Amino acid sequence: MKSTLRVRFAPSPTGYFHVGGARTALYNWLIARKAGGSFILRIEDTDDSRNAEEWVEGIVSALTWLGINWDEGPYRQSERSELYSKAVERLIVEGKAYWCDCTREEVDQRAKERGGAPGYDGFCRDASKQNSPGSALRFKIPRPGQTVVHDKVRGDVVFDHGNLDDFIIVKSNGSPLFVLANVVDDIDMGISFILRAEEHLPTTPKAILLFQALGAEELPIFAHVPVLVNAKRQKLSKRRDRVAVEDYREMGYLAPAVVNYLALLGWSPGDDREFLDIDEMIELFDIDQVNHSPAYFDEQKMQHFNGVYIRELLADEFVNYCLPFLEKNDWWVGNVKQLETFSRVAPLVQERVSLLGEAAEMIGFLFRAEVEIPLELVDSVLRKDIKAAQIIKDVGEIYRGLQRFTAEELHDVTRAYCESIETPLRKLQAPLRVALTGSKVGPPLFESIELLGKETTLKRLSLASELIGTPSQ
RNA sequence: GGCCCCAUCGUCUAGUGGCCUAGGACACUACCCUCUCAAGGUAGAGGCACGGGUUCGAAUCCCGUUGGGGCUGCCA
Numbered sequence: 001m002k003s004t005l006r007v008r009f010a011p012s013p014t015g016y017f018h019v020g021g022a023r024t025a026l027y028n029w030l031i032a033r034k035a036g037g038s039f040i041l042r043i044e045d046t047d048d049s050r051n052a053e054e055w056v057e058g059i060v061s062a063l064t065w066l067g068i069n070w071d072e073g074p075y076r077q078s079e080r081s082e083l084y085s086k087a088v089e090r091l092i093v094e095g096k097a098y099w100c101d102c103t104r105e106e107v108d109q110r111a112k113e114r115g116g117a118p119g120y121d122g123f124c125r126d127a128s129k130q131n132s133p134g135s136a137l138r139f140k141i142p143r144p145g146q147t148v149v150h151d152k153v154r155g156d157v158v159f160d161h162g163n164l165d166d167f168i169i170v171k172s173n174g175s176p177l178f179v180l181a182n183v184v185d186d187i188d189m190g191i192s193f194i195l196r197a198e199e200h201l202p203t204t205p206k207a208i209l210l211f212q213a214l215g216a217e218e219l220p221i222f223a224h225v226p227v228l229v230n231a232k233r234q235k236l237s238k239r240r241d242r243v244a245v246e247d248y249r250e251m252g253y254l255a256p257a258v259v260n261y262l263a264l265l266g267w268s269p270g271d272d273r274e275f276l277d278i279d280e281m282i283e284l285f286d287i288d289q290v291n292h293s294p295a296y297f298d299e300q301k302m303q304h305f306n307g308v309y310i311r312e313l314l315a316d317e318f319v320n321y322c323l324p325f326l327e328k329n330d331w332w333v334g335n336v337k338q339l340e341t342f343s344r345v346a347p348l349v350q351e352r353v354s355l356l357g358e359a360a361e362m363i364g365f366l367f368r369a370e371v372e373i374p375l376e377l378v379d380s381v382l383r384k385d386i387k388a389a390q391i392i393k394d395v396g397e398i399y400r401g402l403q404r405f406t407a408e409e410l411h412d413v414t415r416a417y418c419e420s421i422e423t424p425l426r427k428l429q430a431p432l433r434v435a436l437t438g439s440k441v442g443p444p445l446f447e448s449i450e451l452l453g454k455e456t457t458l459k460r461l462s463l464a465s466e467l468i469g470t471p472s473q
Numbered sequence: 474g475g476c477c478c479c480a481u482c483g484u485c486u487a488g489u490g491g492c493c494u495a496g497g498a499c500a501c502u503a504c505c506c507u508c509u510c511a512a513g514g515u516a517g518a519g520g521c522a523c524g525g526g527u528u529c530g531a532a533u534c535c536c537g538u539u540g541g542g543g544c545u546g547c548c549a
Contacts, residue, residue, distance in 0.1 A: 012549045047548060104547080117475045119545065136547050154478070163476050163545090171547040178549050202477060202544040226479080226542095233541065261485095264498095268486055272497040291486080293479050294542065301485065301499040311512075352511040362510090411508075418508095429508045441510040 005037025006192045009063075009070075010182065012044040013055035016244035017062040019297060020197065020228040020236045023262040027225060028195050029068045030263070030285040040189060041073035046181050048078075062245040066255050067278065075189075077181045084176040087184045087214055088137060088169065096213045097169060100124035101135035120165040137170035139180075139210065147205040152195075152223035152287050159205040167206055179203055183210040186220060195223040195287065198294075199235065223287050226266050229294045236297060243297065252325055252356025253302070257309035261302040265295040275308065307354030318350045319343055325360045331367040332360075341366055341451055348443040365437035366451055371460055373438045373467065381434045382468050387423070388431040389468045394421075395432060396461040405454045407446040414446070435464035 009025040011017065032039035041063070045051040060074065077084075091097040102123050111118045125140060145161040169180040176184075186194065201224045211219055228236045236243050248258060260276060269276060269284045276284070310318065319342065326332045326342065345366065349359045365371055373382070382388050398413050399405075414432075418425045429445050436457060442448060449457050 010549085014549070044549060050548065117545080119475085157477070159476075165545085168547050173547075175547090177547070182549090197543095198478065199543055200549085203549095224478085229542075231484095235543070264485065266485090270487075272487070274486090274498055291479095295486090296484055298484055298499070304499055307512085354511090414508080425508050427508095433509060439509095443510085445508055 004192075005032060005035040006040065006190050007032045007037065007195060008040040008042050008073075008186070008189065008191050009068075010042040010044050010185075010196075011059050012047070012050075012178075013052060013059060014047075014050045015055060015238040016246060017055070017059045018236060018238050018241075018243040019245060019248075019258075019262060020243070021059075022062065022066060022068075022245050022258075023228060023265055024195070024197055024225065025063060025068050026066070026259060026262055027267075027285070027287075027290075030282055031193065031195065031287060032071075033282045034285060037192075038071040039069075040075070040191070041070040042075045042185060042189070043073075043077065044178055044181065045076055045078045046175055046178055048175065051078075058244075058246060062249075065249060066245070066259055068259075072189075075185070077176075077185065080181075080185065081176070083188060084170075084181055084184050087180065088176070091139070091169070091213060092137070094213070095140070097137050097139050098125060098127070098166075099129040099131050099135045100138045100166075100168075101129060101132060103134075120167075122166050125166060134172050136168045136172045138166040139169050139206070139213070141166050141206075141209065147208050149201070149204045149208065149222055151201070151204075152221060153290050153292060154201070154224055157201065157204075161205075164205060164209075169210075179206050179210065183207050183214065183216075187211065187214060187216050191220050192218075193221045193223070195225060197227050198224045199227055200224060223290075225290055226292060226294045228265060228297045231296065233294065233296065235294075248302075250357075252353075252358065253306050254309045254313075254321070254356070257306040258302065260309075261305045265297065266291045275305075303354045310353060310356070311351055313350065315343075315347050315350070319346050321356055322346065322349075322359045325356050329360055329364065329367075331364060331369070338367060345443055345447070345451055348447060352443065362442055365439070365442070366448070370463075371436065371438040373434060373464070377434050377438070377440065378467060381431055381440065382464065389465065391421075391423075391428055391431055392435055392461055392464050392468070396458060396465070399449075399454065399461070400458055402454070405450060405457075407444075407450040410446040410449050436460050 007028045009028050011021050029039050031037070043056055043059070045056070056074070063070070088097070100123070102120075107120050108118065110121055110123065114121065120138070124138070129135065131137075141161050141164045143161050147159050147161065149157045149159070151157055167177075167179065169177050171177060204222060204224070208219060230236055230241045238244070245258070256277070259278070263276065263281050263285070264274065267285065267290050269280075270289060313321065322342070327334065332338065342363065345363050349362050353359050353362065394417060395414065398417055399410070402409060402413065414428070415425055418428050430440060433442060433445055434440060436449065436452060
């Protein structure tokens with residue numbers, strides 16, 4: 001069956017793998033899975049000077065994490081140079097390419113003198129030059145002519161060859177340029193559908209011309225999806241925007257949440273649904289439904305998605321996912337006792353965070369030897385009025401006399417105390433929470449106190465009392 | 474500069490000529506719930522860039538303007 005869909009994701013390993021690439025990979029993967037075709041991973045590393053092995057590893061691990069698996073590859077263009085040489089030979093023999101020894105400066109200079117648009121003027125086009133040190137091979141654009149790109153998302157886009165320069169396909173150091181390697185590989189690998197970011201649309205006519213020059217029997221179908229942009233609506237770039245997939249993983253994003261959010265950037269299932277699992281995406285994804293305009297990558301919304309996914313986790317799953325984040329803290333030793341405490345508090349945390357990383361921050365007070373109360377809170381909460389001092393003292397006394405140190409019991413006695421001093425519980429919990437946890441927010445207070453244990457609780461309350469009594473400098 | 478792409482609330486989007494008084498989601502505001510914070514619930518504010526056509530009828534089709542973006546590399 002020659003008609004089987006074959007798509008490829010072809011990143012270049014020149015930096016952190018960013019979310020825009022991830023979305024392109026995802027779309028390719030979705031149409032492959034939907035059609036029962038093949039998804040091929042190809043590393044475009046023809047530019048020696050800019051590649052690094054670590055970036056390849058980053059791409060591989062990010063895709064794996066996201067659950068985007070490949071059926072073939074990763075192929076590396078750096079290992080396929082023979083193929084490109086053959087193609088080049090053919091183009092030269094057939095007179096479809098020529099050697100050019102113009103320097104960049106010369107090209108610019110002539111463009112300047114012309115007073116016209118920058119770009120190559122075809123100076124060596126008919127000079128029949130031989131390959132010499134410093135010369136590059138250029139593709140001879142058929143003139144006059146037009147090439148129309150039949151794009152699945154843009155429709156037909158016409159390019160006049162008058163606007164296309166004789167572009168370089170082999171650098172003077174002998175290595176192929178990406179358009180060439182790209183096309184040669186796409187032919188060799190039988191790629192039938194090319195889905196990539198819109199930024200590649202302007203080079204597509206060149207690619208098509210190469211496909212034809214190399215005798216490709218059939219052109220692949222092209223689809224150029226809109227790029228992802230930053231707040232200033234510029235194309236997301238790994239240099240100026242912090243958008244590495246790896247970063248999000250480290251912040252505590254769940255892969256399915258990221259995938260779900262990314263899928264919706266430029267596509268929607270056509271109704272009001274926003275939460276889709278992988279199978280639904282595969283079933284519903286349709287290139288014809290993809291939007292035409294750039295999409296802003298909204299981290300805030302992605303975080304919301306993540307919160308939803310976190311809350312859907314089973315309690316055990318949540319605990320396990322949190323472990324790596326707990327391990328980053330020096331107060332975490334991961335013994336049985338800590339594990340048990342965390343398991344008990346985890347459900348209370350799970351519904352309060354939207355990032356796994358937040359979980360650790362929220363429960364640190366349970367494991368730290370001492371609380372550090374920010375000065376700002378000492379002033380604004382504990383020393384705000386004399387009542388806070390009194391409350392902490394009184395509550396300490398009441399707790400000291402408690403036999404059963406449970407959340408329920410603590411709640412009851414505290415509420416009773418509140419009534420006796422005619423203060424609502426919500427007012428009273430603030431100084432208590434700050435004294436015990438060092439923060440104004442956190443898991444429900446009485447559960448926290450129970451987990452903290454009587455001894456620690458009493459100790460922290462008395463420490464807080466002392467702190468209040470000690471004037472700050 | 475040249476070529477190309479794009480244009481619905483701040484953002485992501487639904488909308489494929491009448492169902493649109495333009496729907497949903499994030500963010501925002503208010504209220505409810507409540508031991509804090511979240512979550513949840515209810516309500517609210519907020520948009521078809523502009524101008525011409527076509528049509529009985531246009532967010533939807535056409536043209537122009539404006540605005541944004543991409544490409545214009547011996548990067549991918």
